[in-house]
Ligand code: ADP
Ligand code: ZN
């Protein structure tokens with residue numbers, strides 16, 4: 001029998017099937033199958049290579065070697081089908097996808113991550129029979145020391161316990177245990193321990209809530225034993241998560257399992273906590289902030305069926321979970337569902353392929369759906385489910401817009417408008433908390449007139465042009481058009497031209513100056529490099545009642561602080577002018593989400609959006625938190641300019657190479673993208 005093997009290599013030339021003989025003693029369906037990892041000798045390399053079995057056949061058309069070693073099984077036929085679909089759709093090597101399907105940390109070295117063991121101790125069967133009077137006394141069962149007796153008394157009710165703990169609890173020495181082992185009274189054994197990411201979490205279990213009529217209607221329209229795709233559009237706080245929880249409960253009852261994707265899960269421990277509280281230890285979580293050992297063990301808990309719900313970032317789709325009944329993608333509009341590294345893919349599309357094959361339902365949930373998803377829902381491709389009101393009677397926060405141009409005209413050049421300053425002061429006096437958000441996703445700089453809000457845009461593509469310091473020019477990242485840099489506003493003639501891209505650190509310094517009495521905590525890329533930094537910062541903000549949380553994108557998602565009654569957006573414009581056709585969509589989503597952090601407790605919330613473009617549609621609709629209105633306008637713009645969903649475009653062509661300033665052939669100046 002011949003196995004068809006894909007070699008674990010990113011080299012394009014090796015992206016094909018190689019034949020290897022199945023060794024003696026291996027039977028398909030028994031100890032070898034599709035999805036097994038193997039070690040094979042390849043070409044004349046000394047080291048054995050990892051390969052994946054993707055098929056079998058009777059004979060090989062050429063002479064081939066034996067498989068050197070059969071290892072673990074990483075995937076089944078269904079997963080392989082999805083992998084092949086992905087390789088075709090995203091133009092990548094099959095092995096690039098298969099690598100996602102193996103236990104974390106083992107893709108290049110199968111034995112790298114080890115199962116962790118601990119020494120445990122218990123009474124021997126023989127000794128137990130002796131104390132029950134079933135066997136005669138054996139001479140070495142005589143106990144001489146009090147300490148030995150203490151250990152036996154402790155273990156007598158069939159207790160099995162880690163050696164380290166018994167030493168600690170009873171205050172005995174290892175020698176005491178050793179002598180009991182020598183007498184065959186006790187025996188020690190290896191026990192597998194799982195590195196558990198929730199080890200130190202104490203979470204009170206919750207029962208399911210009585211659903212509102214609307215929620216009930218939504219839950220009932222989701223069929224659980226057939227494939228279908230749903231878009232659940234529900235405003236922030238409308239009870240979407242409760243629906244996910246109850247849907248999963250139904251799926252589990254029918255004997256099937258679930259996957260839940262949440263964006264940037266490491267930033268939002270609250271969501272995991274809610275699932276843990278409802279379902280307990282049948283949950284596994286997977287994200288990049290766990291240690292490799294923890295991820296490996298979570299993977300094994302899923303593989304052996306102990307964990308039936310997987311919660312994670314996009315890669316959780318590839319967890320070895322069987323018999324999937326539903327896949328839920330929360331905040332489906334989030335950009336983290338697209339992988340920008342090889343293999344590049346959109347988790348929503350992959351989830352759909354998985355659900356089709358598993359006969360499972362796919363739920364996309366959001367308060368600000370992707371324009372494309374909503375468009376598909378209106379066209380009937382996806383079933384649309386709606387929750388239009390908050391559960392809480394307090395309603396949405398009151399949002400005000402501040403025109404920074406007027407602020408400047410009245411002589412205020414700081415980052416804080418008069419209104420925002422006053423409101424922060426008020427919050428400091430009332431001991432209520434404030435979140436300040438700096439919208440700074442694009443790394444590139446754009447140029448704006450501080451007097452009239454004019455931004456240099458590409459004439460053809462209508463996106464903001466990006467300033468490139470090295471060539472001192474403005475470039476369009478879509479069509480490559482270039483313009484001279486401006487120092488005088490082409491629209492109003494002002495010389496107040498500003499380069500955008502202010503950092504959080506600078507603002508923190510300003511806050512310390514303007515509000516010396518306030519405590520401030522900052523959350524951005526720089527302060528969150530260590531493992532539990534996010535959780536630590538957020539807990540500190542909550543528990544120590546820090547006055548102001550200042551941060552970038554990462555503070556906008558899913559957090560629920562009941563004492564936050566003011567959200568300030570320092571400059572809303574930075575995401576409008578990022579040189580991307582989705583800029584307004586992103587801005588609307590971001591502002592709606594961040595304003596939604598305010599007033600979640602028993603006090604009414606306020607939000608202030610500072611902007612140079614107060615009339616911008618995305619900002620106006622975010623003020624009223626009106627997604628439908630935003631959608632209706634945006635879809636018209638997309639249609640006019642022939643942007644998605646009316647076409648497919650490749651947003652970026654990235655060409656990488658060693659950095660040189662000019663072309664070695666013609667001496668022309670290079671752009672960098
Ligand atoms: P979303 O996921 O849409 O933001 P959540 O599910 O988090 O909404 O619900 C918002 C709040 O309302 C939560 O505190 C939740 O516990 C509560 N909630 C949700 N559904 C109900 C219900 N049927 N009855 C009472 N409270 C509910
Ligand atoms: Zn252009």
Ligand code: ZN
Nearest residue numbers: 449452489492
């Ligand atoms: Zn101007």
